[in-house]
Amino acid sequence: MSRILVVDDEKDIVELVSLHLQREGHEVVSVGNGLAVLPMAVKTAPDLIVLDIMLPGIDGVQVHRRLRADTRTRHIPVIMLTARAQTNDRIAGLESGADDYLTKPFSPRELMLRIGAVLRRSQKVVMLAEQRIGEFLLDRKNMSLSISGKLVELTITELKLITTLMANPDVIHSRSELLSAVWGYADDTHSRTLDTHIKRLRDKLGDHGRHIGTLRRQGYLFQSVVGELTDA
Amino acid sequence: MSRILVVDDEKDIVELVSLHLQREGHEVVSVGNGLAVLPMAVKTAPDLIVLDIMLPGIDGVQVHRRLRADTRTRHIPVIMLTARAQTNDRIAGLESGADDYLTKPFSPRELMLRIGAVLRRSQKVVMLAEQRIGEFLLDRKNMSLSISGKLVELTITELKLITTLMANPDVIHSRSELLSAVWGYADDTHSRTLDTHIKRLRDKLGDHGRHIGTLRRQGYLFQSVVGELTDA
DNA sequence: TGTTTGGGTGACGAGACTGTGACGGCAGGA
DNA sequence: TCCTGCCGTCACAGTCTCGTCACCCAAACA
Known part of the structure; x- marks a missing residue:
């Protein structure tokens, strides 16, 4: 073995x-x-x-x-x-x-x-040092995100948020899932905190903010392809 | 191929x-x-x-x-x-x-x-999701550091700093190297910025702060083994 | 059509974080 | 022994960041 x-x-x-x-x-x-x-x-x-x-x-x-x-x-x-x-x-x-x-x-x-x-x-878990989805390049090594080669300045919270979303693109991440991954909260699905940070993130991403989709009553997702929401 | x-x-x-x-x-x-x-x-x-x-x-x-x-x-x-x-x-x-x-x-x-x-x-560069050196466990996935299983709350700057140091333990990292890796500075080897953050990091690490060693005129290093400085 | 529910948005204040300058102390060299 | 250079330490002020609240809007539903 x-x-x-x-x-x-x-x-x-x-x-x-x-x-x-x-x-x-x-x-x-x-x-x-x-x-x-x-x-x-x-x-x-x-x-x-x-x-x-x-x-x-x-x-x-x-x-x-x-x-x-x-x-x-x-x-x-x-x-x-x-x-x-x-x-x-x-x-x-x-x-x-x-x-x-x-x-x-x-x-x-x-x-x-x-x-x-x-x-x-010691079962080492390996991960990709860089993750590329469309124009987005997530550099886990340097803890930074760039779009089309241009560095996007994100706070640690925003970075964790988009990292979580990008970890599984085109997959719905529920509010509680995100709150847990980014903030370590147990539940507390009610405050506006998540929404606010999603907005800040979208703002910083400019046009590319459209990659972050909302599924009402379900959660958020990072869409690798923009346009209508994927029917998945 | x-x-x-x-x-x-x-x-x-x-x-x-x-x-x-x-x-x-x-x-x-x-x-x-x-x-x-x-x-x-x-x-x-x-x-x-x-x-x-x-x-x-x-x-x-x-x-x-x-x-x-x-x-x-x-x-x-x-x-x-x-x-x-x-x-x-x-x-x-x-x-x-x-x-x-x-x-x-x-x-x-x-x-x-x-x-x-x-x-x-697309030659993907893989990295370890977790890096363990002695009692230190660096969780790159969750961007966190724990010592003996206890989470150490670090700011993003401190995290980048210790991540850089831990990436090559027992290897000297010059001031300019660290300033470049953490702050993206070109040189500017004069300010007290680096020293201050090193101190804050050591403080947060408590006793384990001794793992961060100083090599006068050379730089800093993360020592996997504490005690006298390695003769390397 | 009216109502309900959930997300979007903007503002704000508390607190955290950061970089800097001043000063002190130690180590290595003269 | 003294001197010089480098690092450690501290205090501080400016800035950033975050969570929350109030309010608005749109979608879902009856």
């Missing part, structure tokens, strides 16, 4: 862990030398790294830092294995920003559970 | 276009019936669709709308083929939000050029 890189110089541990991981359907890559971790991680692009803090030559924290410093390995979650005796390692493991840690000796079952948890947690 | 769906009821055109596309290393799928476009697009997930506006039964604009209305095909760029005689189609092709259009008859070379341009333009 996932590819996991196990870093430990103790062959027994590597074998034990590998066995359990493979039994759960994971692919295992292993390395015993700390200096080989980064190259191996780059080469195999694992979904998770199990990293022993005690390694000959270079310690795990250093290895972890190098992984974090490299763009290619930065996003890979790491579970630290620390020795029971060294309480400091425990702290180091956490402080170094590892996604989780485990104290040796550990039960394979616990490691499996933690790996499962971290993998679940 | 790319998979391209060609939609036209004229077999000559389909063959001509296919020939040229294949010559450039593209994979070609074709459909003659407008109603079959959406299912085919869903099935084959092409990187681009060349769509004739004149189709028997259902016209290209309608087909385009359906493609746009479906989440699975929404992001696929479309090049419209319009007939010379119908000037209105030309406008319809543009207004419908097609990524480009071409008037029949066209030279295969021009179509190839436009396809190349659209493909290049």
